Amino acid sequence: MEKIRKERILILAKTYPSPSAQYVETSCVAGISQDGAMRRLFPVPFRMIEDGQQFRKWQWIDVRVEKAPKDHRPESHKIYVDTINCGDVIDTKKAWSGRWEWLEKIPAFDSYDAIEATRRADGLSLALLRPKRLIGLDIFKARNPDWTDEEREKLLQEQMQGNLFDEVEERRQVKQLRKVPFDFHYRYVYDTPEGEKERRHKIVDWEAGALFWKCRESHGTDWEKPFRAKLEEDLGAKDLMFLMGNQHRFQDQWLIISLVYPPRAFLI
Structure with a gap:
């Protein structure tokens, strides 16, 4: 052991x-x-x-x-x-030369199908995906705009796992944590032997949640325009990659857990 x-x-x-x-x-x-x-x-x-x-x-x-x-x-x-x-x-x-040194060590794929095949064969649960083309961003209202009592309890249970802090402090942390009232998904294209495929995956990177609150605070109800400008236009113009992570209970379910966006290398 x-x-x-x-x-x-x-x-x-x-x-x-x-x-x-x-x-x-x-x-x-x-x-x-x-x-x-x-x-x-x-x-x-x-x-x-x-x-x-x-x-x-x-x-x-x-x-x-x-x-x-x-x-x-x-x-x-x-x-x-x-x-x-x-x-x-x-x-x-x-x-990004210092970061590329480490990006090149991550299991990397150009196809979501290849990630899933490797998971089935070897148990892979973290991988870098380089989409061929970003189609766009889908935004959906969350089922509940704020945490439900059940969700707050789940959050608290996770916080208490480490047994480092008392329950009063952890309840305060959970109470302060704001729920993002929308879900964000990237739609993208990748190549397969049968031709191009399109998929959609949910973005759960903390940066996306933080960007939502920043845009909401600066633009109010018009937050979506600057939010889309960043995730679709700005990041879409870079060499955008997704760090994908799957789920413990349902391991064929994958999320974009981190957005990686080095500058695009233009050929001269």
């Missing part, structure tokens, strides 16, 4: 909590270890995921982890939050 060990992990994904659908895990933090192994880390309190708090995407952390005993996906590890030490953030200088 694997022991608790210390690892250096580059954070690549922080997702906005989404406990409403039965197959959606409450939240996900994922990264890559210094030796190139993908890691899904939990439980991580919301206060450590939010923008400006504790650690960011593209930041190194040193932390003690162990293989999650109840989650058999190879990448899933229990994290000891009280052992986290935050390190350097890899910047975007020189056309």
Whole structure:
């Protein structure tokens, strides 16, 4: 049995909590270890995921982890939050050269079908997808604009898993967490031997939720125009990739857990 060990992990994904659908895990933090192994880390309190708090995407952390005993996906590890030490953030200088070094170590695919085939064969549950073409963004109203009592209880249960903080503090954190009242999905095209296919996947990257609140605060009810401009036009003009993660209970269900958008390399 694997022991608790210390690892250096580059954070690549922080997702906005989404406990409403039965197959959606409450939240996900994922990264890559210094030796190139993908890691899904939990439980991580919301206060450590939010923008400006504790650690960011593209930041190194040193932390003690162990293989999650109840989650058999190879990448899933229990994290000891009280052992986290935050390190350097890899910047975007020189056309993302520092980040590309690590992106190239992630299992990468040009086809969603190939990701799913590899999952069935090898248990893969974290992968990078490079769509051939982005079609657009679909926005749907969430079934409930605010957390239901059941959702709040799910959120609280997740927070209490680590037993690091008292219940009063965790209830305060859950109460402060705002639910995004919309669901966002990217539609995209990829190639297969039979020709092009189109798929749609839900975006649960914390950045998308944070962008929604920023646009809502600056534009009120007209938030959708600047939100779409960022996700469709701005990111669509870059070399947009999706870090995909599947679900513990329903492993054929995949979500976009992180948006990765280096500048596009133009040929001269």
